[in-house]
Amino acid sequence: MQPVVEYRRALHRIPELDDRLPETCAYVRSALASFDLEAFSPIPSGVCAYLDAGKAETVAFRADMDALPVEEVTGLPYASAHAGAMHACGHDGHTAMVLALAEYAAARREALPRNVLFLFQPAEETTGGAEKLCNTGILERYHAARVFALHLWPKLERGRVYCRPGPIMARSNEVTVTLTGKSVHIGRAAEGIDAMTAGAEYLRRAYAMLETLPGEEPVVLRFGKMVSGTVRNAVSGGTVLEGSLRTYRDETQALCRRRLEEIGREIAAETGCGAGVHLSEGYPAVWNHEGLYKAVQSALGEAAPLSLEAPMLTAEDFSFYQRRVPGLFFLLGVGDTPELHSPEFCFDDEAVLPRGVEFLKRLLLLE
DSSP states (O other): HHHHHHHHHHHHHHHTTOOOOOHHHHHHHHHHHHTOOOEEEESTTOOOEEEESSOEEEEEEEEEOOBSOOOOOOOOOOOOSTTTTTTTTSSHHHHHHHHHHHHHHHTTGGGSSSSEEEEEEEEETTTTTTHHHTTHHHHHTEEEEEEEEEETTTTEEEEEEEEEEEEEEEEEEEEEEEEEBOOBBGGGGGGBBHHHHHHHHHHHHHHHHHTTSSSSSEEEEEEEEEOOOOTTTBBOEEEEEEEEEEESSSHHHHHHHHHHHHHHHHHHHHHOOOEEEEEEEOOOOOOOOOHHHHHHHHGGGGSSSOOSSSSOOOOOOOOHHTTTTTEEEEEEESSSSOOTTTOOOOOOOOOHHHHHHHHHHHHHHHH
């Protein structure tokens, strides 16, 4: 069994959530120490290592370490030993591949074209561990000139790497709309202020807004939850709509935010309801640096990633690194497997992960 597979299976047994990763961090630190790389923690539950090859600039590789609050049902012999937690998004594989790359790099320190910074971050699934790590100034302190990440992905050809220039994953904002009316018995409905009707009208106008946006890029706005009223024979005194907005460009996101807030004010003025519209900050869009993409494609030749035709509407906090240095986010196909975040997610790690490590080595050795 290759070391990368051993790393992955050991990590798969000990999934931990958010930025509470004591066992995972201890495992990563122990592995790095065995490669003669000193680990340090710029943020709690983040583990980094710097390999000084005596060069002027540095290449960084990101791995996310957190798992999901999912009860595993795969039946694997190395299944999660932690009830209610599972590596259902492949982060155990990401961490294992970067550990294998660190081992390879440490053995070839003098021959490397750049210094190397290994970034093992927490909280990709929750609060954005990438942003916290970036805010320490670590990329600038170690003169990172480029940053790479590789993410496992179902339904793409097993063992093949995919990429595209420009947008590859969307910006995600959670949208919460609160409408406050006045509840009265339906026998006196004219004396009330109907927050349910106001909510339905807000929903209609929000969806109609999408038809007015520029058509160059996909935008998704959907509300998946609407809660209103208390009983069938009383006018609703309150409605809450919960949804999600997915965009790629900051300008498009700002336009949607502005329009959603305007719709709230319009509904309030027309119905008498109080209206509050809140959008979470979310993660920026993952936007692959076009110049670096071209350079990598040209340098790798036949080993270059396959082209991903269209960006996806999922979100990822790797975008925070890309806002500081040129970066590329790659997808590594795992074939026809259950979807990410599924309690049944599993893949052929012996076939996939070594291919991923070989690709990372090529990135490491690029001039």
